Amino acid sequence: MLREVEEQTGIIRRLAGCFTDHRDEELIEHSLEELLRQRIFGLALGYEYLNDHDCLRHDPLLAALVGKRDPSGNDRPRRRDRGKALAGRNTLNRLELTPRRADAKSRYKKIVADSGRIESLFVDVFLQLQPQPLRQIVLDLDATDDPLHGDQLGKFFHGYYKNMTWCEANGVDYILGVAKNKRLERILAEELEEAKRQFEASDQAARVFKDFSYKTLESWSRERRVVGKAEHLCKGPKLPLSAAFRACVHELVSLASAIGPRLTTP
Numbered sequence: 001m002l003r004e005v006e007e008q009t010g011i012i013r014r015l016a017g018c019f020t021d022h023r024d025e026e027l028i029e030h031s032l033e034e035l036l037r038q039r040i041f042g043l044a045l046g047y048e049y050l051n052d053h054d055c056l057r058h059d060p061l062l063a064a065l066v067g068k069r070d071p072s073g074n075d076r077p078r079r080r081d082r083g084k085a086l087a088g089r090n091t092l093n094r095l096e097l098t099p100r101r102a103d104a105k106s107r108y109k110k111i112v113a114d115s116g117r118i119e120s121l122f123v124d125v126f127l128q129l130q131p132q133p134l135r136q137i138v139l140d141l142d143a144t145d146d147p148l149h150g151d152q153l154g155k156f157f158h159g160y161y162k163n164m165t166w167c168e169a170n171g172v173d174y175i176l177g178v179a180k181n182k183r184l185e186r187i188l189a190e191e192l193e194e195a196k197r198q199f200e201a202s203d204q205a206a207r208v209f210k211d212f213s214y215k216t217l218e219s220w221s222r223e224r225r226v227v228g229k230a231e232h233l234c235k236g237p238k239l240p241l242s243a244a245f246r247a248c249v250h251e252l253v254s255l256a257s258a259i260g261p262r263l264t265t266p
Contacts, residue, residue: 002041003065011125012036018117022103022110029076030087032111035095037066038086050089050096057086164224178214178226187212191230198232205233 006012016033030038042048042056056062063071063085073085098109127134167174178184185192191208198206207229214226 002044003067006037009125009129012040014121014125015118018114018121020112020114022106022112024104029081030091032095034066034068035087035092035111038062039092039095041065050092053087053089053092057084057088060085062086165221184214184228187214188228188230191228192232195230195232199234203234205231207231 013033016036019032021028021032038053038056041062042053045062047053047056058073060071060073063073066086068085069075071085073081073083076082076084094109095111098106098111098113100112102109102112104110164174164176166172188210191210195206195208198208208231210228210230212226212228213223215223
């Protein structure tokens with residue numbers, strides 16, 4: 001199935017065009033596209049670690065999937081490599097960790113990825129697979145804020161505040177949660193009471209929303225639009241009533257009328 005998907009879409013073939021291969025063509029046994037097929041198909045099959053490929057390189061089924069002419073590997077020129085149709089972890093490691101400045105004079109790592117072209121390819125493939133043009137795209141990003149140390153490859157803005165300011169500077173709409181605090185509790189006090197009244201009247205979970213401007217005491221440089229959700233519910237027949245709220249910073253102006261439970265429920 002994986003091979004058929006690739007045959008129909010050509011995604012890996014197009015991905016190979018985002019790399020520059022400085023290796024000597026006369027010495028290449030594993031083409032760039034074959035290396036990418038081996039790594040990506042391995043990931044799709046649940047083999048995420050490069051060490052797995054020291055065993056997988058003996059697998060004739062994976063070799064056939066990759067497109068090797070002889071899946072048994074018996075046609076390889078060096079005796080020690082025969083029976084191993086695919087690349088080992090060291091070769092795949094060079095594919096993934098080659099520095100951008102590498103060239104034909106580099107000793108081992110000579111396959112250079114163009115990260116900008118790869119990022120553009122992901123967008124192009126996504127858009128081309130849609131049955132009709134999209135009016136809006138919503139990205140649901142991981143909320144984990146893991147700081148990076150040093151000038152690592154692939155480092156991007158990772159702090160919540162930097163994310164907001166970057167989005168605002170580049171015209172990107174966004175939504176993110178705001179931590180509970182006493183000020184927000186006071187702002188949503190009336191909504192919490194209203195949710196309680198609605199619950200007591202209907203015996204059903206009640207939610208009330210409030211749209212307001214808010215600025216932190218120190219970390220934000222300006223006010224931002226916030227939607228707060230106050231709710232009152234019963235967690236079970238033997239459990240006490242509970243009240244809670246959630247607030248989200250957002251800049252989705254076009255969705256102001258639809259900013260209800262779908263966008264603010266955890």
